[in-house]
Every structure is written in C-alpha cells, then in structure tokens.
Amino acid sequence: MSGLGLSAADLTLVHTVAARRAGVLPGQLDPGQLGEAAAWPQAETDGVARFPSPFTRAAAQAEAAARIVPRAASLTALLALVTRLGREGYVLVAPQGVLAGMVAGMVAGRIDAAGLGRWIEDRAVLEGGG
Amino acid sequence: MTPEYDPTVIRPLAGLSASQSGTAERLGLTADELKEHEGVTSEGFAQLLGAAMVRYDEAVGELSLYP
Numbered sequence: 001m002s003g004l005g006l007s008a009a010d011l012t013l014v015h016t017v018a019a020r021r022a023g024v025l026p027g028q029l030d031p032g033q034l035g036e037a038a039a040w041p042q043a044e045t046d047g048v049a050r051f052p053s054p055f056t057r058a059a060a061q062a063e064a065a066a067r068i069v070p071r072a073a074s075l076t077a078l079l080a081l082v083t084r085l086g087r088e089g090y091v092l093v094a095p096q097g098v099l100a101g102m103v104a105g106m107v108a109g110r111i112d113a114a115g116l117g118r119w120i121e122d123r124a125v126l127e128g129g130g
Numbered sequence: 131m132t133p134e135y136d137p138t139v140i141r142p143l144a145g146l147s148a149s150q151s152g153t154a155e156r157l158g159l160t161a162d163e164l165k166e167h168e169g170v171t172s173e174g175f176a177q178l179l180g181a182a183m184v185r186y187d188e189a190v191g192e193l194s195l196y197p
Contacts, residue, residue, distance in 0.1 A: 009170040010179075013157075016167070017179060020158045021190065022197035072197040078189055082182045083175070096188035103189075104196065 004087045005042055005057075008034035011065055011080065018075035027070035037064035041084065051117070054088035055124055059106075059117035066107045078103045085124060094123040149177070156180035 006014070011034055019026035041057035041064070043050045051057045062081035066073040081103065082092065092099060102119055105111040111119075146154060146161045153176050154164040168176050183190055 006175070007172045009167070010172055010175045013167045013171050013176065013179060017157045017159070017183070018197065021183075022194045024197065075190065075193040075197040078186070078193055079179065079182060082186055083178050086178050086182060091185065096186060097192060099186065100189040100192040104193065 004054075004084075006038055006061060006080065006084055006087070008038045010083070011038055014065065014079045014083065015069050015072065015076045018069075018072040018079055022072040022075050024071050026072075029068060033068040037061075037068050040064040053117070053121065054085060054090055055121040056114070056117035057088070058082075058085040058090075058120055059113040062103060062116065063106060063113040074100075074104045074107045077107055081120075085120065086127070089126055090124040091127045092120065092123050093125050153177050153180040156183045 008031065012029060015029060016026045041051050041060040043060075051060045058081045061084040062077040065080035066077035069076045078100065085092065102111060102116060106113065106116050146164065150164060150168075151161070154161055157164065157176065157180050159167070164176060
C-alpha cells in the first residue's frame with residue numbers, strides 16, 4: 001500500500017465516526033472487503049495505475065468506502081475522500097453544500113467516480129499553498 | 131485546597147493529552163475508544179480525520195442529516 005493511502009483500520013474509524021455523527025449504529029464491516037476497499041485506489045491494470053492522480057485516488061477511495069458500508073454511506077464516503085486527499089497534501093476549496101451534493105450523487109449512482117475525480121481536480125489545492 | 135473552577139479552561143479527558151482530547155471530541159469518541167482506534171490506525175490518521183471534521187463541518191453536517 002502507498003504510504004499515502006488509508007488502511008483497513010483507517011476506514012473502520014471513518015465509518016465509526018460517520019455512523020456516530022449520523023446517529024446510526026456502525027455496520028459490521030467485512031475484513032476482506034475493508035482490505036479491498038483500502039487497496040482499491042492503488043489498483044493497477046497491467047502494471048499501470050488505474051487511478052493515476054491524487055484526485056482520482058480520492059474519488060476511488062470514496063466510492064470503494066461507500067460500497068462496503070451498510071449505512072451512513074454518504075458521510076463515510078465524504079470522510080474517506082477528504083482524508084485520502086489530505087494524506088496526499090490537498091484540501092478542497094469548494095462550497096461545502098456542493099461537495100456534499102457531489103458525494104451524495106456519487107453514492108446514489110448519479111455521478112461516477114471518474115466524474116467526481118475531475119470535479120475534485122478543479123477544486124483541490126495543496127494545503128498551505130494558497 | 132480545591133482549585134477554583136474556571137469554565138474557560140479546557141481540561142483533557144482522563145488519560146489523554148490535550149491534543150488527543152481535542153481529537154476525541156471532534157470525532158465523537160470517548161478516550162478509551164480513541165485509544166483503541168489509535169492502536170490500529172495508521173500514524174496520525176485520527177488527527178487527520180479530526181481536522182477534516184472541522185474543515186468540512188458544513189458538508190459533514192449536511193450528510194449527517196442525509197447520511
């Protein structure tokens with residue numbers, strides 16, 4: 001795993017916090033699925049990274065996290081996205097209502113991860129870089 | 131002698147540093163829960179997540195209502 005990635009334990013904490021904040025019980029997460037979701041942004045096809053930028057990796061992390069949790073999926077996806085992006089040194093500069101809508105749209109299937117990645121790329125800045 | 135109570139002074143949760151205590155509060159976790167997670171998560175992740183809860187608080191609040 002890339003040192004910039006999230007681990008299965010990190011994703012478990014993300015979901016625990018998301019569920020608590022949403023006022024629901026966290027779901028029982030499958031360890032195998034957790035490991036796959038944590039590794040997904042680093043996936044390769046024929047030795048080529050499927051998600052070559054920090055922005056596509058953040059979107060892929062959000063999508064993978066949302067797919068494996070039984071509840072609080074949108075909030076889990078948001079927190080997975082922004083922590084993954086943060087690990088890579090970026091923050092999002094965007095209206096937060098729009099950010100929430102983009103993540104909810106992806107979880108609902110209205111926006112694909114590639115589209116979310118492009119949206120992130122246009123709105124991410126290096127932390128401390130202005 | 132009992133020190134006078136000062137509501138402006140934030141005291142850390144028992145067993146946590148001031149920094150950890152702030153992280154636990156931001157994440158909505160007890161001291162024991164934070165310590166349990168910190169024992170297995172990658173280094174600094176709980177602090178990163180806590181900072182994200184603050185930075186993106188409006189988005190978090192919105193998706194808390196429609197999680």
